Amino acid sequence: MFAVMEIEGDPLSWYKLPGAVHEWLEAVGGFAVLGLIIWMIFWLVNPPPASQRKVGLSTTAWLLWSTVLAVGIGLLPILLSVVWDGLGFSDPSEIRPAKTSWTRHLNLPFVSTVTPASAAPRKDFLYFMYYMASCLAIAAVLVPFLVGVSRLRFRRIWSLARLSFKDAIRHRVLWGFSALLLVFLFASWYLPHKPEDQVRGYVGVVSFVITWLLVITASLLASFSIPTDMKNQTIHTVVTKPVERFEIVLGRFLGFTALMTLVLVVMTVLSLVYVARGVVPEAQEESFKARIPVYGDLKVQSIKEGRVAEHGKSVGRENTYREYISGGVADEKASWIFRDLPSNFAGRPTLPCEFGFDIFRTSKGKFENKGVQCKFTFMSWKCPAAVDPREEAKLSQEFHQAAGAEQATKDFARDKGFYEIRGVEVVDYHTIAIHMPGELFQDLGEWKKQKSDTPPLTVVVRLEDLSQLLGVAKYDFYLLEDPGKNNFWQNFFKGAVGTWFNLCLIILLAVTFSTYLSGIISWVVTMVLYIGGVFLAFVRDVASGSTTGGGPMEAFVRISQGTNIVSPLDDTAASVKLALEADKVMIFVLRRILNLIPDLARFDMTDYVAQGFDISIFFRDNSLVLRTALLIAYLLPWAVLAFYLMRSREVASSS
Amino acid sequence: MAQDVIVETHKLTKIYRDFWGRKKKTALNALNLEIRKGEIFGLLGPNGSGKTTTIKLLLGLLFPTAGEALVFNEPAVGVAKNERIGYLPEESYLYRFLNAEETLDFYGRLFNMKPDTRRSRSQELIKTVGLEGDKKRILKEYSKGMRQRIGLAQALINDPELIILDEPTSGLDPLGTAWMKRLIVELRDKGKTILMCSHRLEDVQQICDRIAILNEGELQELGEVSQLLLDANRVEARATGLPLSEELRRDLEEVIKRHGGQMESFGHPTTTMEDLFLRIVEESKKHPGRRFLPAADRPSGRPPADGESAPREMAGSSAIKENKPV
Secondary structure, three states: OOOOOOOOOOOHHHHHHHHHHHHHHHHHHHHHHHHHHHHHHHHHOOOOOOHHOOOOOHHHHHHHEEEEEEHHHHHHHHHHHHHHHHHHOOOOOOOOOOOOOHHHHOOOOOOOOOOOOHHHOOOOHHHHHHHHHEEEEEEEEHHHHHHHOOOOOOOHHHHHHHHHHHHOOOOHHHHHHHHHHHHHHHHHHHHHHHHHHHHHHHHHHHHHHHHHHHHHHHHHHHHHHHHHHHOOOHHHHHOOOOHHHHHHHHHHHHHHHHHHHHHHHHHHHHHHHHHHHOHHHHHHHHOOEEOOOOEEEEEEEEOOOOOOEOOOEOOOOOOOEEEEEEOOOOEEEEEEEEEOHHHHHHHOOOOEEEEOEEEEEEEOOOOOOOOOOOOOOEEEEEOOHHHHHOOOHHHHHHHHHHHOOOOHHHHHHHHHHHEEEEEEEEEOOEEEEEEEEEEHHHEEEEEEHHHOOOOOOEEEEEEOOOOEEEEEOOEEEEEEEOOOOOOOHHHHHHHHHHHHHHHHHHHHHHHHHHHHHHHHHEEEEEEEHHHHHHHHHHHHHHHHOOOOOOOOHHHHHHHHHHHOOOOOOHHHOHHHHHHHHHHHHHHHHHHHHHHHHHOHHOOHHHHHHHHHEEEOOOOOOOOOHHHHHHHHHHHHHHHHHHHHHHHHOOOOOOO | OOOOOOEEEEEEEEEEOOOOOOOOOOOOEEEEEEEEEEEEEEOOOOOOOOOHHHHHHOOOOOOOEEEEEOOEEEEEEOOHHHEEEEOOOOOOOOOOOHHHHHHHHHHHHHHOOOHHHHHHHHHHHHHHHHHHHHHOHHHOOHHHOOOOOOOHHHHHHOOOOOEEOOOOOOOOOHHHHHHHHHHHHHHOOOOOOEEEOOOOOHHHEEEEEEEEEEEEEEEEEEEEHHHOOOOOOOOOOOOEEEOOOHHEEEHHHHHHHHOOOOOOOEEEOOOHHHHHHHHHHHHHHHHOOOOOOOOOHHOOOOOOOOOOOOOOOOOOOOOOOOOEOO
């Protein structure tokens, strides 16, 4: 698909923040409880001498501060929710109950007040206890951590970071991989491609190569650093200085991150310079830009067994990303409902929108490789059909009667809020742009003041050609906020931030594991987690048991028996029973460790750059700030683990 | 803890266990020790006796299994006490890709030292340890003795009150050893407290005020060196300006017998190998090019010419090579 990104997951949005914090507290709290149980077992089996207990907090202080902090942590999602609601910053697709915003918050706090998908009320007492236990466990773990953090000094961390930087810069692995990276950067320009794919292909390959080579380099440097120091005993002369153990961890992290950032910046500049050498016009048009899309909510309607169904048809594909509608049937349509629009839409002479749909052919022959005709109907909040769909046909007729003169159609758009284009040719694997008259949004400011419930814009797409099917997804159609505002260069650097997120993640994971494990084991564990993150969608499917053909052991049995994935297995056979039970165990374990695996797809912005879509810094969905917050949310528990591991490590022990 | 006690251990025990918690070895068993301010304290023992374990417990590099260790009245596992401690490990475990200046600058930054103070202290220490001409070379190129010197410099960067030295003279030649011992005594005279761990008994004897002897993790002996080495069963008298003669020997024997004793030996005492070595090296510096000549090749009565060595005249000499038993 050109310039249309397949976005399969819910985007990160600001309005989901309170609910996200709530879910994070639950997940992290579970691990905190597990950590506390393990610590208690060790304490009982191997109690430390009284002298060691004198260092740090007294038990009373620990319990007191943990309780206070737990209450604060437990209230955090509610407070965020209240602030969000006060700011009017809520999910635009959420259907609000007929209560005031303040009375909503009289509900118990563990009701997710934000996204409809997660708003299943869980008011039972048991859930409340789980939630409070999570908060208390987090607080109990955090209190000594915060006390330890208060003793940190940036000048010592900076000294240790400089040392790590100097140490890493002399390693051959860094220079070897950097040289390899340069080869790949320039070699990929010579890969064959279609003209319109030039930038897209280069960005994709460059990003992939840079990310993987730098990730492997960073993981090797970070995994072996502390273990080598311990083996060589150079760490002894550091630990015997007034250095907090956690400063050693942070110093390593900062030093390696600084070095890899420098390498990344150099590589990004070099690759950008290379791109700028010459971009063909087709590629410039397709992806040498940074579009700011405005997406709507998709509602698909089709006819099934003679009745209107509120979803599209399936064409039998495994990939169910798109829904399909038939041609020539008025009631089969795809509607994009835009619940809010940027204020700058008012006053513009025209407004572009772009789309890329899939065409499913029901017959071969002369229709192949040809486009299909679609009708686009644009209805603003003024349009009677936006409220009553039965008005649509009448308005359409009136519009086309008046459509002879351009001014007439503009006047119709301004007065009746209705605009229609027929016969738009939609071709497979192409992005097409059409323009709406700016008169549709002339009074957009008035709509915003009224805070009307009627959406400011609804776009309905119908397929006019018979015997074809049109495949649509939410992100296949978008308005363009301001196509000329941001440029490709800035976007390219913003896309490199995604690689930087990967580097920060891998370095902290590797340093954390290396505080307790040997270098090679740290590296292996780090890479297992990272690769798990690359395939997280698949791992989630396996953990939920929703993979076609069953779990790993069942798949193995099927392969060995030569059975296809849909045929039932003979579950009376011992081997099949064993495989199914083994899969249950594996799924149980996977579900428990799923939260340990990073969601790397959230940090990958290659598609944005390759397809020519702007990466937002702050306000819009999937902004850099939101991704940074997600990265911090994932790394913070690992940092706390590193704190405790390093503190409990006997650096002079041979084991 | 009394005011002048810097280090104190009460039943300090360290047991090494395997991954499953099974006991592997008791490295230290219920050690009770006190180190006072302003003394040089020696820790002796054969290999595996627990000396290094004791030091590591005091530094917080290991955690005790039982008992406690207090340094400056704070638990040894704490970090705050490290502001006042300097540590020279047995092998100089420093970062070999740094040079001397960078090494001292790095360690100095870990203390709360102002930049000017840190810089001036680094330069002063580099001069003190005699590495001024090599300060820009990376530590990887240093000899063992040079690494030991820069190791000592980093241990002194914060002007510590307590200096812990693990085998400070290990790998040093006699000149280096003499220099190190002199420096340790100077530090003590400045009011520092030194804890040193060594296999070299003559070094310990010469400079330590008190010692502890460990064996298999148990404290075997503790006390002042002079008291521990005192041989109360013997009397020694030394004199200068007396030529050795049979008459002198008889007179002394008579006096000793009159007081109820028995002469064991009579003759010139020997110096130490270290003194001999140091003196020879000192003399060779004063007379460059001078060489040893065997007595047979040396014309009698003729003073040594330039380029020739003179027969060695040793103080307290070996003209009689061994003390004759009486």
